[in-house]
Amino acid sequence: MVSPAIALAFLPLLLTLIIRYRYYFVLLYRAVLVRWVQDLVTGISREERVYQYILTHATPGDPESVLDSFDDWCNKVEFISHIGPKKGMILDRLLKEHCPLTVLELGTHCGYTAVRIARSLPIGARLFSVEMDEGNARVAEKIIRLSGFDDDAVELIVRPSDEVIPRLREDYGVERLDFVFMDHWKRCYLPDLQMLEGSGLLGEGSVILADNVIFPGAPNFLRHACRSGLYEHRVHRATLEYIRGIRDGMAELIYRGAK
């Protein structure tokens, strides 16, 4: 029988852990508990809820307004994992610098990032957005169309990414990808990157931007990027979207080809 005094001596440890990792507890609460409760209460999925909110709050045809209402919802109501406004600025800057004509997005989720990318693309550029889950894809389609982007600007592909990448050239007539944005399953970053390398779609100067490389993190992906010698890489450090204290980062890889 352990005495209560010894148990009490562990109290400082408990407090330390709680204080030090408070942001993670907040994240747990917002992303898991609130979602679970809301799912039970409303009976529709989180993505449907965000769509309803945007439908009631945003101006149709205006991507800015759609993005703003997205941010509002994520800040005030529930947590949903996408790039967020702060890291979005980095994304915008990169897009402005490179002016890509063909963009591939892996992991559309609700279409926030797709809208964000599409709005800063030059005229005539195409965005291929890949989403595996059909329910999410339905919502994303509606949101993208609501923001005023048609089928030519943003094409939504509802298939797993590892099936899409090898067929991009044949089915979609893509010759070269100028910009790839990755925000799907963190485990798929590395296989998909290797598949992209193998497919020959990457050319000199193609940019690959991967979100959430530090939290939840994709160490294998980063290691490959460092060691393969095919890329110039740098990590943009930021915090996780909508939660202040969790460090996160985006990896920017510029394809240089084998030397």
Added chain:
Amino acid sequence: MGQTQISTGNEGQVTIYCIDTDGDSHGGGQEMERESKNQKEKKTEKGGATRSRRRRSEERSEERSESSRDGRKDRRRGGKEGRRRGRQGKEEEIKKDRKNNKNEKAKKQLESNTNHSKSSSSSSSSEEEEEGEKEKVGDEEFVVGSLSPEELERLKEAVDERKKLITTLRGKPWPMRKKLPTLRESQLFVEKYEGALGKGRGRKLYAYKVMMRKKWMKFERDLENFKTACIPWEMKIKEIESHFGSSVASYFIFLRWMYGINMILFSLTFGLVMVPEALMGRPYGSIPRKTVPREEQASAMDFAVLWDWGGYAKYSVLFYGYYNNQRAVGWLKFRMPLSYFLVGVGTVAYSYMVVIRTMARNAKEDGGGDDTSFNFSWKIFTSWDYLIGNPETADNKFASITTSFKEAIVEEQESRKDDNIHLTRFLRVLANFLVLCCLAGSGYLIYFVVRRSQKFALEGLDNYGWWERNEVNMVMSLLGMFCPMLFDVISALENYHPRIALQWQLGRIFALFLGNLYTFIIALMDQINLKRAEEEIVKFNMTAWQANLYNGTIPENSTAPPITVDPADVPRGPCWETMVGQEFVRLIISDTMTTYITLLIGDFLRAVLVRFLNHCWCWDLEYGFPSYSEFDVSGNVLGLIFNQGMIWMGAFYAPCLPALNLLRLHVSMYLQCWAVMCCNVPQERVFKASGSNNFYMAMLLVILFLSTLPAIYTIVSIPPSFDCGPFSGKSRMFDVIQETLESDFPAWFGKVFSYASNPGLVLPFLLLMVLAIYYLHSTSKTYKHANLELKKKLQAQSEENKKKNKLAAQKAANDLEQAKIMAAAEQQEKEEKQTNNNASRRGEERVIAIAF
């Protein structure tokens, strides 16, 4: 040209030099270096400083060396083997032929060199040819005889130049890859030709002297290296410093210093107390206090003795109770009790002395005044260590300089930041409040546990399990482990500069540990009182037992020898001193164990998990949640200090404590060095620990004082046990002094001592001492002030000088400018005149032409 004349003697040696260079193409670096060493010659060539000339002059100097070398060789040859002259002559001829051939080559090379430098190559080559012819004569001269005085002079000059170069090489604005070969080459040169200098017969002696001096210097350098190698753990600490910054290194330096102190303490107790008792005192089993009692004998060799320190360990030289109160032991008549007492006092006195002396020395290094004014310049220009030869060390040094730059930049940034002051203040107050709550909580918990343990002790410990018996130690260790973590988290609120934050953290942990320690001591005091009550009962029983013994066995025969009882069967008192010593030893052991286990689990296991689970985990372990641990400087320093405090407290009752501590420090030096290099990452905000060394010392002093207080209290106010320890039978422990004075010193000494210890004398003496301290303190203050003033003055003066120089330079520049303008004006005038003249002449011509 004067200088051609100079070089007539051996100009031809150009060829040799060129042949040399043919084989291994000298880099540009050497060229440059030659330039520098021939600065004199360059000066003479002011007129036409073309590249080819310079090159030639360089070559000349090179030749000089070559020629002298040859000359020496030849001389030796000539001296020793005059008979072979003929054959040698033939050889010489062949050599000359070869030289001539190569002469051509060399000339071609020279030409090609000179061509691109747009000088009149043809003329120079012709010159060269001339000189070459002259040189042949010189060559022959060398072969036949020794060096001419003129050549000697030149050689001497060259050697001097090289020497100068070696001394000034550090200041030269060259890259390292050029400096090193230059240095090596000039050193070789000097070494080779220095011996040739000196005159006539003294030459050999001179050469010998030079050689010996070289050897001596080399020996001195080696000795220096050896000394550095002899400083224990120096390399390890340097390596850590280069990777983790000076704050982590300061911990290890402190640890090493502590090790040194403990070494002295250990040698004192071991040499003057433990060894004499073990060698000359009565052997084990001779008297009751040196024997394991009958009821304990069954379990005296149990494995538990290793951590309980009961059984045979308890009845050995390791603890107070084993020592006999015999006044002198062995054939040396060693005064054991006196020695025991004096060693106890001496260790404490020595510790005080060392700590205070170190503090004073550190304070001296502090200097005073602000040295921060040219911080970055100092760092840029003075941080590289030119003595480094090992590339690995250089890497380390590089890393450490970079670290120090980072530190300086962080400091600069911190000093310039200003935030919302009210919010910061509120947060700081809040943080302190939280810390106070935490301290109070932990204090209450320990108090509660100690009370409970007393209850257990009264009821008999055997009825309780391991957890209950070790509750106090466990709770103390756990609190000591976890509370600093909590403080660390709380201190993030305060947003201090890391160094100040470290001091706050240190202060808080200090308070926590002090609370824990004093609660422990209070508990011990209670136990001492219990034991003394028990002792009274035992004393009473003892007389009854003795009476019983005599009554029972030998009723009416008083002349018979006293009956012998096995010492194990004699009843004995509880001996509170040994109990105190045992408690301290147990505390030290459990503390050490906690430290090591924390290190192994918290650092090593964590690092292993993070490292090897990272590639198959769903988030990034290295950046994210567990990550690698940082080295906790404040916690470790305080652990060390409190550990030392416990040693000081307990060493009187357990002479084995310094030995144990020595062992612990030795192990933790290696273990922590290894752990810090293998499982820790450098702090995110590296910072300097320059000021904190004295802070550690101040804390050590406080702890020393606080730990000697209870020890002195027990020694002075509690009578020693009646049947164990060196002071048994006396009413107080310090009575041993009086006893010695009475029996070992002459009577007058005792009288003097009694007079001297009279309060009428002691009080004025104390007063005098206080006055002296006050006086010294105030004088040191004034000196410091004066120093500061001087420093300021110096700075002001240097600035003034700078200004003056600047003014002078400006004035000179102005003068120059004016002179130029004047000259230009004059020239213009002249030109104008000329043009006028011309014009007039032309006009005249024209007139003439027209006339024609």
